[in-house]
Amino acid sequence: MNALPVGENLDWQQLLEAAEAAARATAGQGRVADYIPALAEADPEAFGMAVATVDGELYGVGDWERPFSIQSVSKLFTLALALAHGGDTVWRGVGREPSGNPFNSLVQLETEHGIPRNPFINAGALVVTDRLQSLTGDAAGAVRAFLRRESGNPGLDTDPAVAASEAAHGHRNAALAHFIASHGNLENPVETVLDHYYAHCAIAASCRDLVLAGSFLARYGLRTDGTRMMTRSEAKRVNAVLLTCGTYDAAGEFAFRVGLPGKSGVGGGVLAILPGRAAVCAWGPRLDQAGNSVAAVTALDTLTTLSGLSVF
Numbered sequence: 531m532n533a534l535p536v537g538e539n540l541d542w543q544q545l546l547e548a549a550e551a552a553a554r555a556t557a558g559q560g561r562v563a564d565y566i567p568a569l570a571e572a573d574p575e576a577f578g579m580a581v582a583t584v585d586g587e588l589y590g591v592g593d594w595e596r597p598f599s600i601q602s603v604s605k606l607f608t609l610a611l612a613l614a615h616g617g618d619t620v621w622r623g624v625g626r627e628p629s630g631n632p633f634n635s636l637v638q639l640e641t642e643h644g645i646p647r648n649p650f651i652n653a654g655a656l657v658v659t660d661r662l663q664s665l666t667g668d669a670a671g672a673v674r675a676f677l678r679r680e681s682g683n684p685g686l687d688t689d690p691a692v693a694a695s696e697a698a699h700g701h702r703n704a705a706l707a708h709f710i711a712s713h714g715n716l717e718n719p720v721e722t723v724l725d726h727y728y729a730h731c732a733i734a735a736s737c738r739d740l741v742l743a744g745s746f747l748a749r750y751g752l753r754t755d756g757t758r759m760m761t762r763s764e765a766k767r768v769n770a771v772l773l774t775c776g777t778y779d780a781a782g783e784f785a786f787r788v789g790l791p792g793k794s795g796v797g798g799g800v801l802a803i804l805p806g807r808a809a810v811c812a813w814g815p816r817l818d819q820a821g822n823s824v825a826a827v828t829a830l831d832t833l834t835t836l837s838g839l840s841v842f
């Protein structure tokens with residue numbers, strides 16, 4: 531691959547087109563998630579990618595304006611909102627070490643006394659959702675309101691069919707939540723926490739919506755209107771946890787290939803941050819063994835490799 535110039539003359543549209551070509555070349559690789567039956571209806575060949583720069587420029591290719599189920603990408607926003615409302619208290623109930631285990635694993639919770647390893651595995655996200663519920667009275671509503679405001683898309687919403695499908699097949703998440711509750715690490719009833727967790731995972735949003743909503747991390751904590759959501763130090767911490775834990779037991783491989791903080795979801799989206807520069811989101815529903823999109827990771831790998839942009 532020939533390197534494109536890094537700096538003021540960066541051609542984002544050209545970079546996105548090159549990333550899309552590389553992603554489309556992975557056609558047929560990976561499998562669409564079906565453990566939540568409603569997700570199996572996604573178009574396996576869909577692909578979209580978008581960039582929002584800190585200067586307010588927006589670029590996109592492919593299906594970049596087509597909504598998909600954001601799933602665990604929502605966990606970036608639940609953590610950020612919980613920190614914005616509750617500060618460091620959030621870290622009393624959840625760690626910040628990579629788990630080295632699949633996102634829905636139960637094994638570490640027993641030896642670690644109901645304190646999940648990090649906020650992005652399902653166990654940790656349930657604790658963060660619980661704290662956001664205590665802090666706002668409506669955890670999923672707080673995530674939707676933030677995404678709507680930052681993306682300027684008032685129609686952005688939870689897909690009720692996906693949320694219902696998650697709940698109907700949610701034995702593992704229910705087991706995690708009950709186990710955490712048995713250790714006294716939930717403040718709200720298990721049913722409330724699960725309802726809000728499913729409701730924020732089942733939000734449908736596009737790459738366009740997600741880059742705009744995620745760009746506060748590229749702006750070191752400033753929202754799109756320039757107001758401060760969190761301190762610069764908190765934004766650094768969220769980015770650090772995204773880098774080490776955002777793609778689960780593939781976080782090492784993601785850092786190696788892409789070199790950016792990022793959050794994946796089983797709907798096939800990956801939202802990544804170039805601190806000080808831009809938010810980038812890629813989407814393709816086919817997943818690898820760890821639950822990360824084959825096309826999206828390939829696209830992000832291509833973008834950072836061609837441009838030389840990364841946090842390293």
Ligand code: DON
Nearest residue numbers: 601602633731794795796821
């Ligand atoms: O709880 C679940 O299993 C899903 N709602 C979210 C999992 C997910 O997206 C993991 N990410 N790669």
